[in-house]
Amino acid sequence: MAEIGIIMGSDSDWPIVEPGWRQLQALGLSAEVLVASAHRSPEAVRDFVLGGEGRGLKVFIAAAGAAAHLPGVVASFTRRPVIGVPVSGSALKGLDALLSIVQMPPGIPVATVAIDGGQNAALLAASILALNDQALDRRLAEFRRVQAEGVRAKNESLQARLNG
Numbered sequence: 001m002a003e004i005g006i007i008m009g010s011d012s013d014w015p016i017v018e019p020g021w022r023q024l025q026a027l028g029l030s031a032e033v034l035v036a037s038a039h040r041s042p043e044a045v046r047d048f049v050l051g052g053e054g055r056g057l058k059v060f061i062a063a064a065g066a067a068a069h070l071p072g073v074v075a076s077f078t079r080r081p082v083i084g085v086p087v088s089g090s091a092l093k094g095l096d097a098l099l100s101i102v103q104m105p106p107g108i109p110v111a112t113v114a115i116d117g118g119q120n121a122a123l124l125a126a127s128i129l130a131l132n133d134q135a136l137d138r139r140l141a142e143f144r145r146v147q148a149e150g151v152r153a154k155n156e157s158l159q160a161r162l163n164g
């Protein structure tokens, strides 16, 4: 059963969201995915969030560009954690979306990741779920171990080029 709900303002956001979706799959997590817009189809946003809570969704990821109100609107309908992903596709290259998402009014929080930070949104969602899931926490620890190993390998390669 999916525990994560991913919602994006347009299918044009998918290239940013997809790495996060793949990261969730790699961690053994499934997600419901929906295109719905805070401005163009607000009823669909509300129905997804309220219905999703009933289906067992525990964390929401919301990605949007430009006047990016989607994560805030999602957060207005739920007390579940909401992670906002600012998307860079606009003329302002995502700074508009970043400020729209991060400047939530006190009382309705959205955890905002970097511009185009789809993968980190997924990892943050996984960390939240891992608070109550020891097997998932172990998979996250393994992800970190492999990641650190990759950094070590890059350093060894650089040292070999510099000194070899």
Ligand code: RP5
Residues within 6 Å of the ligand: 008, 009, 010, 011, 012, 013, 037, 063, 064, 065, 066, 067, 087, 089
């Ligand atoms: C936002 O407007 C969407 O999240 C997307 O990032 C942007 C452009 O949407 P499209 O014109 O590609 O549908 O609401």
